[in-house]
Amino acid sequence: MKNNYIVLLTVILAGYWINLSGQTAPRQGEILITEIMVNPEAVSDANGEWFEIWNATNHDVLLNGLTLKDAGSNQHVITSTDQLVMPAKSYWVLAKNGDILTNGGVVVNYIYQNFTLSNTSDQVIITAADETLIDQVSYGSGWPVVSGASMELHPDYQSFSGNDQPEHWFPARIAFGAGDKGSPGKANPLSSGLEEWEQGIRLDIFPNPSQGRFILEATFSKPQSGEIRMINLLGQDFIYKTFSERAVLREVIEPDFLTPGIWFIEVVSGGQTKATRLVIDR
Ligand SMILES: [Ca+2]
Numbered sequence: 001m002k003n004n005y006i007v008l009l010t011v012i013l014a015g016y017w018i019n020l021s022g023q024t025a026p027r028q029g030e031i032l033i034t035e036i037m038v039n040p041e042a043v044s045d046a047n048g049e050w051f052e053i054w055n056a057t058n059h060d061v062l063l064n065g066l067t068l069k070d071a072g073s074n075q076h077v078i079t080s081t082d083q084l085v086m087p088a089k090s091y092w093v094l095a096k097n098g099d100i101l102t103n104g105g106v107v108v109n110y111i112y113q114n115f116t117l118s119n120t121s122d123q124v125i126i127t128a129a130d131e132t133l134i135d136q137v138s139y140g141s142g143w144p145v146v147s148g149a150s151m152e153l154h155p156d157y158q159s160f161s162g163n164d165q166p167e168h169w170f171p172a173r174i175a176f177g178a179g180d181k182g183s184p185g186k187a188n189p190l191s192s193g194l195e196e197w198e199q200g201i202r203l204d205i206f207p208n209p210s211q212g213r214f215i216l217e218a219t220f221s222k223p224q225s226g227e228i229r230m231i232n233l234l235g236q237d238f239i240y241k242t243f244s245e246r247a248v249l250r251e252v253i254e255p256d257f258l259t260p261g262i263w264f265i266e267v268v269s270g271g272q273t274k275a276t277r278l279v280i281d282r
Pocket residue numbers: 038039040045049116117118119
């Protein structure tokens with residue numbers, strides 16, 4: 001009987017040890033950048049910049065010793081007296097300022113220094129202690145950098161190279177904390193019920209890029225009320241039209257009022273949003 005207890009105790013301790021030692025540093029693509037607040041509006045950039053990472057693995061990873069940097073001189077080594085264990089499939093927020101009262105209302109997992117996010121073009125690069133690239137995002141012209149809203153990676157593209165493409169990112173639409181838009185520490189909202197949305201709203205815009213007029217067609221699985229919103233990278237954000245009880249919307253839009261560049265056209269209806277990217281080129 002006593003031997004059984006010793007065996008049991010050994011098994012428990014071994015399991016505990018394996019669990020501890022299983023908290024390893026991430027490898028390439030195991031941590032992914034999923035959201036970036038480049039240009040907060042509710043608070044200053046010095047107080048309100050942050051970015052979100054996702055542990056794509058099914059195991060915990062240890063963040064101590066990783067480096068955050070850009071292609072220039074910004075560099076920060078993640079250091080802590082605590083073990084920064086990021087649970088499997090969790091989202092963490094790394095920020096300049098950890099004070100929820102002054103950072104725009106973000107709950108922060110780690111505070112960094114010497115790392116800023118330019119409002120035009122910049123990089124978020126995460127490397128391991130041996131300089132292996134874990135993930136990077138390099139944003140600039142053509143990316144949805146909007147004042148007062150984070151850039152959210154579409155959940156279909158949560159991969160090492162999937163987050164490299166500007167068309168996989170969208171300006172956040174749902175407010176948090178002090179009023180800026182984003183989903184810090186949470187799955188980007190397109191992920192919740194994505195399939196349902198895909199089935200619920202179908203949105204086509206053509207031609208795209210457009211030099212003159214374009215046609216927007218939206219179809220719904222049942223008659224819906226809602227609105228068409230237009231958002232661009234300069235912070236313009238307006239409701240183009242509201243509609244009620246329509247199963248099909250077909251709009252011929254003469255875009256004289258749309259400045260050339262990239263626009264996000266959204267159909268918002270019944271708590272669902274379908275967004276697509278339109279390039280006005282003339
Ligand atoms: Ca900034």
